[in-house]
Amino acid sequence: MPEVKNPEFQTIVPESSASSVQAAAEHNRRRFLSGNALGIGSIALNWMFQRDGLAKEAGSNASAAHLAHHVARAKSVIWLFMEGGPSHLDLVDPKPLLNKLAGQSLPDGFREPITAMGERGAPLLAAPRKWRQHGESGLWASEWIPYTAECMDDIAVIRSCWTNGINHAGGVCQMNTCINFAGRPSLGAWVNYGLGSSSENLPSFVVICDSAGRPVNGTRNWGSGFMPATWQGVQISGSGNEPIANLNLPEGFSAERQQAKLSLLQDFNLEHAAYRPQQTELEARIRSYELSFRMQAQAPLAVDLTSETESTRSLYGMDAKETETFGKNCLLARRLVERGVRFVQLFHGTGSKWDSHTAIEANHSRLCKAMDKPVAGLLKDLKQRGLLDETLVIWGGEFGRTPMSEKGDGRDHNPTGFSIWMAGGGVKGGQTIGATDDLGLYAVEDKMHVRDIHASILGLLGLNNMQLTYNHHGRPERPTINEGSFNRKLIGG
């Protein structure tokens, strides 16, 4: 368990708040722990979650996994994924030349890239933003992100990102799995495999979307690829009354009825296992039921925001309609990392909403408004609770947007140069890393490919991207596909 920072969960189930369901679950849990005919109580919890990835799979390098390769700066990650590709040119990478040349075509000397929508020779589109430098560091931020701007001293803006995926399917796939072709494990799965769970009662890789829609490529964004499903992300719902699928008792079933069933099941299973000594998997499955009871007790508490103060809610923008949804998800993210969840990914604009091929002014001003205050609230809240040092917050999409216009008032995808930012988790704030050219089309200085971004995230978590391997089809597979390096400028190196 991580260090407990909040007295609320020092006991596993606070008796006072336990509903009858939780009480029943707890009762069963105790029965499991005490009714210990097989000595299964001694089986370590982590083993339960991890054994398939380590013991069963011929592939894993068990000795390297679960051992950080060096001192970790971050213990957990909150990845704010702006799906669809926000415009770096309008948020954190000001380009005066762009406004000067607006309406003209791309000047000589700029190679025209293959664009997703293929509009050739489109005129440059001005970014009519008011820009200001912020904080002691004087980092630039546009008027579209006034709240985030207040946190610039904690933020490192990476202006020189690039990726291979030119469309959403490829781009989102690559930003999540390091390659623009389906089949590899997501970064969260690698982290989960490399560091293991640090939460006893919750999944250690959690995904929350900001609408009922599904992100491009669906669940494989948080899949485990060729590794066992043990390491994949679990989608939880921030709204509704069932945060995890099948968490609640089925409709019409009382806690007593459930308990009677589980009690009989326990009798059958213990006897079955007793006749089959040395078959540890059977004990593991018995234990998985126990864990599910814990999850039933703990997951609702993790997503129950009633104990949060008005000022906290307002910090996240939960008191205003346009920021309420994402504010709630950001607050949930904080509560999850507090409880030891290792990797939280929040999709904002789920289903490519940031994609602004036309009317970028209307699209981005609306989405920035919905995102900005919650994101800043999260940074400020983590900081005031002393959690920012150990929580890496990443903001960004699958690519940026072109300086050239599309359909007159929109921008196409730009995979060749775009920005993301990171804060906390040991990242030195108040700096920009790398640069794009004068129009923001290509990354030119200190370029960071997605592989470098992933290597850096792993590095901040204490994992070496070249040392973390998983054997699959004759290859020691690495999270960053044998390339990529940790950009130490992130930690002031």
Place this chain on the structure above:
Amino acid sequence: MYQHSLNTEILNADHAALRTVQRYVRGPMKVVCLAAILLALPGGITLNLVATASADEDVQAQQRTHFEKHVRPLLVTKCLKCHGKDKQEGGLRLDTAAAILNGGDSGPAVVPGNPKESLLIQAIHYDGREMPPSGKLEPSEITRLEQWVSTGAMWPDDLHELRPEPHGISEEDRKWWAFQPIHLPEVPGIPNDTWSRNPIDRFVLERLNAEGLTPAPQASRETLVRRLFYDVIGLPPTPEEIDAFVHDASPDAWEQLVDRLLNDSRYGEHWARSWLDLVRYSESDGWNQDAYRPHLWRYRDYVIRSLNADKPYPQFVREQLAGDEIGGDNPENLAAVGFLRLGIYEYNQRDARGQWNDIMNEMTDVTADVFLGMGMACARCHNHKFDPILQTDYFRLRAFFEPVIWRDNVTAATDVEKEAYKKALVGWEEATAEIRQEIDELLKPYNDRKWKSTADKFPLDIQACFYKPVEQRNSWEHQMAYLISRQFLEEGGGPLKSLSKEDKEKYDGLEKRLAEFDHLKPAPLPEVMTVSDFPGAVAPTVIPDVPQPAEIAPGILTVLSPSEAGASLDIPAVPNSSGRRLALAEWIGSRDNPLTTRVIVNRIWQQHFGQGLVATASDFGHQGQLPSHPQLLDWLTATFVENGWSFRQLHRLILTSATWQQSANHPDAGRQQSVDLTDSLLWRARVRRLRAEQIRDAMLACSGELDGHLGGPSVDASEPRRAIYVKSLRNTPEPFLHAFDVANGLQSSSERSNTTTPLQALLMVNGRYAIDRASGMAERMKKQEFVTTDEMLTALFRLTWGRQPNPTELSRALTFVVSSDASGNPAGAGADDDPTAAVDMEKLADFCHVLFNSNEFLYVD
């Protein structure tokens, strides 16, 4: 690990140099340095850097890149000829880390961190020695080697020995076990052997004896029949089927049952699944839209039918790689070669060149994984680091697929059927000619505009392919044009989406008129997704990003041919096709191919036992595991070929062995486990969890809901059909199957994961699917006639667990289901005419639900 005393000057004078050393001296070692692990400090203090090292992984990664890009090629091309495995001029070898450090007659070749002291560096400066003698290296090359030495002479720890290139296949490489010809080994004779039933057992027993282990006793008949049913047809036996076997006194009762099940069409339904996992079968595109592929199920049915027909394996291979080349219009073959259409694809991609490159690579990778059991993807970018596979080998394999073009909605019917259809269509064609012409005219301007606007969005060189007349294109140009045409058809919902309001109304009206003649139309012929070869010129296969690349002809792995020149294959003449894939299929399926047959036999064994004789079923290379019983594998393989490559014979051989029939319980398990923890030596049966499909299918079978008809289009998960018929979408996997580790269809999968998670527990306890099946099973009891409640409960136990309950289990069950009235007396307990009336149906359903959750249901002994 190499121990080397580092010069203390470095420690004291140059802190930066120390840091350089430290980069390689760290925790779980993946990269070692030629320098020290332990630094000896003055005064004899040993500083263990493992614990205190700073972390400069970025530098380390750069060092590795530097080594791979600049150092390795120089050593290989300039040094190894005289200082390698074959020849050691001056006693010096430069192909391993140890050899370089130890040096030759004159001393160590390299002093890490100190280029000036390093003989290698002196020699390349022609300072004293002159190396290489053929001519001094370029100044940039010298600088790179100096840089390598001065930064610590990094050597990757996964690199044991440098291989000479480009003719990089050594005699040693050819000696790898999996490349050896297959011969029929002699079956061991074992004195006083009362256990063995067939040769398999004698190989197994010989090994057990050698390790001081004994086999487990034979499992009970009840256990065996349940295991057999799940293993062969994927479903549980009914109580009647259990009884029939348990009470069958004939001496060949087992053999008869095995044969009966192997001839049951449900065998194909169950075993097809493993093949579908291997070929990354899924029914959707796998990109953003993840569109459903409505005809793909014909490939799935092809696999089921092929297994049920016990097709010889080479034929099965040939049909999937070259069905179009051997079968002409045979619909079955067109569906079979759909193997080459199973990868992910979506129209929406302006980078057509990159997209087709990915597609070709994917076809190549999956072919090597599935048929050869050798991961070749490494060799796409460089010679394989672990296995003797050259980059040219990769592209030789890829060249077989160079002329492939994709074909959609191809009519899968015989010529006779097509002729009949055409004839039947005449009436409709005549009646509708005018309407159809009107439609064509209405749409023409729209189509013309859309063709142009679609093509315009692609890079100019890709557009050029599109505008070239077909007869002037080569295969690659045609593929580019194909990708543009898919964009035309699918982008924005297709061309019809852009009709003006007025024209849309007109169009709808015409369509309505057209529909009035539908009664004249014959039933449509089935369609498939398939491939052909482009009939025109085949584009050259080249290694990308190589200046002035040479064309690479289709050919086999160099290590499997007598020489590199011998790696080319004779390509048969095939009308309207290149014949390349047929040549590949013939080579893969030939008796002489040492990989193919071992690989498939091992896969069959793997499914029967839960682990292959080679545990890494898709990796027979150096990163894989060695066979636990190499002689047995070869005996089975040779026997399989002798038996006409018949899967059924192979299954029969395995299932009738004493090895397969062992109990999961061994009286001396504790001790035996201390010798062989993972049962690799086959001294007992594994207790195995049912696969996702088996859990679902078994619940449906127990509840009596299972609709057992064979084949046909895939269905929604709510339909009570076997899981193999449930629609599979890559981006939205079916939740129940997904929770229990169903393959994701993204890459070839040779082994299912077997996870145990709380999410599975939640799904089984709270999820609707299991609850509904449990209610179904309870309802089913109403329809049957039981004399007592005990009898009914016993039936439920037998349906799910495949055995009679013991008295304790029965009494627990009875207590659970029998409701109490206010006085505390169980209602209707004891003898009665209708036990279902006596028990609370809700409780009976709950009891069934408990059975579905129980380990005895979910696991097979």
